Amino acid sequence: MKRRQWVIFLSVALLLFLSAPFSSVYANGWDDPTKPGWKDDEAKRGWIISKIRHMTLREKVGQLFMVQVYGSTPRDPRYVDTNLAEHRGGKNFAEVINKYHIGGVIYYNWNGNIPTPFDPEQVNSLSNGIQEIAMNQRMPIPLLIATDQEGGIVARIRKPAAEFPGNMALGATRSADLARKAAEIMGMEMQNLGLNMNLAPVLDVNVNPENPVIGVRSFSSNPDLVSKLGVAQVKGYQSQNILATAKHFPGHGDTDVDSHSGLPIINHDWETLWNVDLKPFREAIDAGIGAIMTAHIVVPALDDSGLPATLSKPILTGLLREKLGFDGVIITDALGMGALNILPPDAVPSVIALKAGADILLNPPNFPRAYNAVLDAVKSGEISKERLNKSVYRILRAKMEKGLFEDPYTDQDAVEQIYSEEHHQMAAEMTNKSITLVKNADHLLPLEEGQKVLVTGPSAGKPDMLADLLDSKGIEASAYATNSSPTNGQAATAVEKAEDADVVLVTAYTANTNAAQQRFVQALMDTGKPVAVASMRNPYDLAVFPEVDANVLTYGNQDVSVKALARVLAGEVNPSGKLPVAIPGQRDYGFGLSY
Numbered sequence: 001m002k003r004r005q006w007v008i009f010l011s012v013a014l015l016l017f018l019s020a021p022f023s024s025v026y027a028n029g030w031d032d033p034t035k036p037g038w039k040d041d042e043a044k045r046g047w048i049i050s051k052i053r054h055m056t057l058r059e060k061v062g063q064l065f066m067v068q069v070y071g072s073t074p075r076d077p078r079y080v081d082t083n084l085a086e087h088r089g090g091k092n093f094a095e096v097i098n099k100y101h102i103g104g105v106i107y108y109n110w111n112g113n114i115p116t117p118f119d120p121e122q123v124n125s126l127s128n129g130i131q132e133i134a135m136n137q138r139m140p141i142p143l144l145i146a147t148d149q150e151g152g153i154v155a156r157i158r159k160p161a162a163e164f165p166g167n168m169a170l171g172a173t174r175s176a177d178l179a180r181k182a183a184e185i186m187g188m189e190m191q192n193l194g195l196n197m198n199l200a201p202v203l204d205v206n207v208n209p210e211n212p213v214i215g216v217r218s219f220s221s222n223p224d225l226v227s228k229l230g231v232a233q234v235k236g237y238q239s240q241n242i243l244a245t246a247k248h249f250p251g252h253g254d255t256d257v258d259s260h261s262g263l264p265i266i267n268h269d270w271e272t273l274w275n276v277d278l279k280p281f282r283e284a285i286d287a288g289i290g291a292i293m294t295a296h297i298v299v300p301a302l303d304d305s306g307l308p309a310t311l312s313k314p315i316l317t318g319l320l321r322e323k324l325g326f327d328g329v330i331i332t333d334a335l336g337m338g339a340l341n342i343l344p345p346d347a348v349p350s351v352i353a354l355k356a357g358a359d360i361l362l363n364p365p366n367f368p369r370a371y372n373a374v375l376d377a378v379k380s381g382e383i384s385k386e387r388l389n390k391s392v393y394r395i396l397r398a399k400m401e402k403g404l405f406e407d408p409y410t411d412q413d414a415v416e417q418i419y420s421e422e423h424h425q426m427a428a429e430m431t432n433k434s435i436t437l438v439k440n441a442d443h444l445l446p447l448e449e450g451q452k453v454l455v456t457g458p459s460a461g462k463p464d465m466l467a468d469l470l471d472s473k474g475i476e477a478s479a480y481a482t483n484s485s486p487t488n489g490q491a492a493t494a495v496e497k498a499e500d501a502d503v504v505l506v507t508a509y510t511a512n513t514n515a516a517q518q519r520f521v522q523a524l525m526d527t528g529k530p531v532a533v534a535s536m537r538n539p540y541d542l543a544v545f546p547e548v549d550a551n552v553l554t555y556g557n558q559d560v561s562v563k564a565l566a567r568v569l570a571g572e573v574n575p576s577g578k579l580p581v582a583i584p585g586q587r588d589y590g591f592g593l594s595y
Helices: 003-019 022-027 041-053 057-063 082-088 093-100 120-135 167-173 176-192 223-239 270-277 279-286 313-323 338-342 349-356 367-380 385-401 412-419 421-434 463-472 488-498 515-525 559-569
Strands: 065-067 104-106 144-147 149-151 243-249 291-294 329-331 436-440 452-458 476-482 503-508 531-535 550-553
Touching: 041 385, 057 065, 057 367, 057 385, 065 367, 082 367, 093 120, 093 367, 120 144, 120 412, 144 243, 144 385, 149 167, 149 176, 167 176, 167 223, 167 421, 176 223, 176 412, 176 421, 223 243, 223 270, 223 279, 243 279, 270 279, 279 291, 291 313, 313 329, 313 349, 329 385, 349 367, 349 385, 421 559, 452 463, 452 488, 452 515, 463 476, 463 503, 463 559, 476 488, 488 515, 503 515, 515 531, 550 559
Parallel strands: 065 104, 104 144, 243 291, 291 329, 452 476, 452 503, 503 531, 531 550
Antiparallel strands: 436 550
16 A cells, blocks of 8 residues: 555544544543553543534533432432422433533432432432433433532531541541541542542631631641642542542632622732632642632632632633643532622623633523523623633543543442441541540549539530430430520520539530520539530630630531540540641640540
């Protein structure tokens, strides 16, 4: 064959190769090291571009959206009424996928996806079922299936899976190894359920004790510790082939407003932003983070337009893409949150976010309206096809890198690992190491066998469970649970019950911002009985009642934390946690007592 004929032959062969269905390409093994080509980034890029060229405009726009759908099975219509179905795009997963060709879904507990009680087999079956629907489309593209599995107080996957301590508890251990191990196990369990993207870890530096939305979801107030443990978790999740998502960029740690209901403003100067808020994100990017979630916060030093970061081109494109060099997937925080209510009624956040630089548009409150608005914006030229293709490219690349085009399904037998006793034991050991003792006057703790202890406080602090655990260890504990903001009548009842107790143990729940809890604790101190406070969420309680006799911190109220607290209170475990934050006016960062 002459040279020119060879050139023509090879050119045609290459063109056919790049336009072939992925299944046939993979049959020859794109990730097989003995097969040249697919380990080459340019070859992968060529395949993705070919895929995009064969997609319709509607299919491309669909890939931008990650939405919430109600139901426990792919075709389950039970969880949604007609009005809600219209806002969600359909009565069930099958309708939404078939009509809109969505790129991803997000699982929640309250909508039937991961119901309580949690059934691993059901979640695994749901994941495989919706992937099958996606792969039977005209253009087979697997779904990103995500949830918020941060550990601690924000975890959609709970028992019988292992419950892990949250970020601030891990911060109290100071251990990157434990942070990575927790992420590895949570990532493994997500994979076993068919999930492939985690909206974690939180990389916000919590420097504001009154932060109502981050708090113990942050590792620390120290950006170096947040960076160290955050990078460890990124590596842990991604070692299990989970697409990790650092959030909430450019940093939600210094606010006293919850962006679910209002619009926070971060008034840090550029130097503070660079060295504090942005530092963990910069290090996560260097470590290869696959996705970053935006925050609905205004940062005037980065953009003086008054727009939240999610809608800000100077922040998403100018800072995150261009200055920090991030080329992974940018996903918005949920687009139905109250912070975005500043926009005029006719504005569509999804369109603005895409123009700003976002790739995945998370959970708009009226999905069909958002979808059609983006579709119209592309048709009109308000959003260029080139801009659309860039986001679709990043999304498809992420799916390709996770092997989803090859095999988006999960073996049903994999759920057996969810019940691993080893995972539960590791979670318990990590949590033991996180419990932090910050005051212990007259060696009130540990409690002694035979002591009469009243365990009281908000039901969120689980006084009943804690009392039962202490009672099983030979401590005569009784429980009295109150409202989250105890009434005067409940305080009077607790005071009466304290008469027969040797020690009063209050299970406080973010008492530093709850005046009723503060009055409740004061009423019990006025009895003259020794009072110990177990802070079952935020660690700042000692700042508002410094006269209590003892204060021990758990950083969370999940069962694994309550059990670890009981071991410490009974003296079975010597507390070793160190404060990952400062308690204003009381204790410095790094403080921690032992028995």
